[in-house]
Amino acid sequence: MSLQIALLLLMRYLASTLAQYELCKSLVSTDEGSVWEHYACQPKPASMKDYMRIKVDPPGITCGNPPERFCTLENPYLCSDECDASNPDLAHPPQLMQDRERNSLITYWQTVTWRRHPEPLLANITLSWNKSLELTDDLHITFEYGRPTIMVLDKSMDHGRSWQSYQYYADDCLDAFNMQPKRVQDLTATNITKVICTEQYSRWVGSKNEKNVKFEVRARFAVFDNLLRLLRPSLGGTYVQRDNLLKYFYAISNIDIPARCKCNLHASQCLLVDGNLQCQCEHNTTGQDCERCKKGFKAKSWKAGSYLPTPNGTPNTCTYPKSICYGHSNRCSYIDYLNIVTCVSCKHNTRGQNCQHCRLGYYRNATAELDDESVCVECNCNQMGSVHDRCNGTGFCQCKEGASGVKCDECVSGYYWKQGCYPNVCDEEMLLCQNGGTCYQNQKCICPPEFKGVLCQQSRCEAGKDCNGASSVHLSTALLLLCTLLPTYLLPRQ
Template identity: 45%
Template sequence: MRLSGLLPLQALWAALSLTAQHFPSWGHYDLCKAQLHWDQAMSWDYMACQPEAALLTRSLKVSLDPSDSTCGETPEMYCTLENPYMCNNECDAHMPELAHPPELMLDDEGRIPNTFWQSVSWRSFPEPLLINITLSWGKTIELTEDIVITFESGRPEQMVLEKSLDHGRTWQPYQFYAADCLTSFGMEPRSARDLSPASVLDIICTEEYSRGYVWKVDKMVRFEIQERFALFGGPGLQDMASLYGQLDTTKDLRDFFTLTDLRVRLLRPATGATSVDQHNHSKYFYAISNLDIRGRCKCNLHANNCIWEKGKLSCECEHNTTGPDCGRCKKGFQGRAWRAGSYLPIPKGTANVCDPTWSSLRNCECHPDGSLHHRCNDTGYCDCKEGATGPKCDRCLPGYNWHRGCRAGVCDNFLTRCENGGVCEDNGRCVCPAPYTGLLCEKGQCGEEVGGCVSQSPRDPTLHRVLLSLTALLTAANGRPPL
């Protein structure tokens, strides 16, 4: 950004924007921000810290119970429900092109030919064909969009979606699915569209994804996240401020969309429009081609990034927090009790930074270049050299910049340029041509108070002093002048 040619007021506004850019403690939001670019300036947009929402199936592990419920250990031909004599779907786990392992639920949708996991057939009818599919992240996540399960077989006539908040030790239902909710689960059928703000956390049974036999057209089973969000965010989630306000102040609502594991309990496969054919069980099975689960790592609003490293998801914690979910203060930063970050005030949020403890101030070491001694004094602070400041003497006072310690800095070739032909040397001092003197070569040799010499500086003196003050603040904040 160039300041030349701007009116004094514009230059001052641009300088203030630069201050917002470089100052390291601009409110609580310095670590969670995005750049906004204007015609003649740049500013920062601050917001609560949270990772971007993303497809979560790329970072999960899938397991089956029973473990031998995938087809193909004994090669088998499968038939279709619509035509029991059309049996050209062969499953053979020993041949890659004919195998249907669980990981094919997680590969890219849209491949031709389509890929899918397939279960064993219902050979032991009338004993129930029960299979649990468990999806584990090893990390707490927050759902942001509908869960969508795409079946290549008919959609199950009975199914339960469950979640765990403790890595699979305990489970609770999310939603029941049945062709007949009353007979299957003793529940009246309901739809997500029937929910209200007061009943948003209700566990319902829906017949919407199980009744009828149109499996070639309707392959998807949904758990509607967006319908519930819309109860607070309005149609199309236009009012995100209202939704964030509810999530911030209602712990049960926030926890409803939080989990570590999902479990799909398949209780009865699709049987078609007629009764079960007891002489041909090879047309009754489960097959899933895609799982679409979108959300973000739960970082308690203390991280802007979540990374996949060494087979694990983890938050890149800020605000002096640590742990898989940034759920505690770092050692030496328990100056106040840990708290999750907040969406409020919307849209900036409040970071609730962990403060350093007194003992940490007395013990974390003094900076060797900024401090007179290696250890802090009896007050818990270090004895700083000239120009240095901070508990560890690792920052500079206004008018100084960091270069193996703090040294006086009065020019930077940007905001505070040397005047009257002076040259800024090492961003530290102005080398002035005769007959000029002063920090910025702004004085004649005989000084401003004597009438014999007059500065040739074209700068507005009031604006110049404002910019000089801003530069001193930036230098103190960063240990160097702004670029």
């Protein structure tokens, strides 16, 4: 398995350890009123032994039919114990692997003895729940009368149609499986999911108290169905004593599987419904594992919740295209007197009961899906040329008189732009400057000195006066001066 997947498993384990994620939603008070906040959530850890279904193979592997005697490794020649399926006090059926011990009386499932040696004594124990589980701690199995010297723990992700090995156990890994022995604590993040063989729990130590096996698969694998293959019983030594085969058998008194229902972080409860564990799904999800969106709530593809960011994670709620919020809000408020649910704090420039409209000043991006964060585009209307900052559904702004263009930043014919559109004062076609005036940028006529007016249509001279040169006052003054000087020039010279 790749480093990326291994790190993902490790991150999931650490996140689930740091926070329990026991609440799917919480009613909080905001400025808009009381609203629901939704969180990633999961059921509490529990012992799954009460819910597991146990099947043992091959048929007839359980002792007692016919009744038989057996010995123990501690007292190999005192074979006074008996297994009899017809006697409740002497029977050892499979269900005793998951019962609760009472009055310190240990009950256990037991196989037939190895009376057919050298034929292998093989026993398969299948544990199933018809439900996906996530381990919250390591599996523990208690073996009475010695731990097996060789066994394999398998898993199935398809209800037992195919199996994959979790881990191998042997007193000699190289001899049994041609694998070098390893311990789980020796693994690193890069190979944490590697299948290994360990000798830690298979060697005979000569103590009756050494009967527990810790299957260290927490944070390494998810559980669905488990198959424990018992390949060789405890020998009580290094070889099989063929003269006393009644002391070789398998016996299990307890199987402890601490786990939680896998609900994809969409449920905080997992209940027994019609004999099967069932997630009580939230976030508009459904299915035994909350593995799909409810009918009608498929505005976006289903997605498992996320542990991050801690401590509440991300719910990844399934949404309904027309009545939920297209992913633009994760809080809704119930308005009692209107009997409606409305979205609160719409994001991504959306608004409306279901965040289905764009805010004023924004319009719908026709190329984006309704759940796209860029579904609403800003109008960007020109403040000088538009009536207001709103636009229509295609992005066109409402323009003032004379303005044009998508954003109202241009002028129509007959208008000029100057911090807005204004009517032309003059032009080269209809509004011609008169009397030799010239039009400047359609804004004004530049007139000759003797004319004035918007179009230079008005003479600067008053009526009845000579306007062909200097004024009459200036002319009279000049004539008077000429008359004064003329006699002087006419007198004879002496």
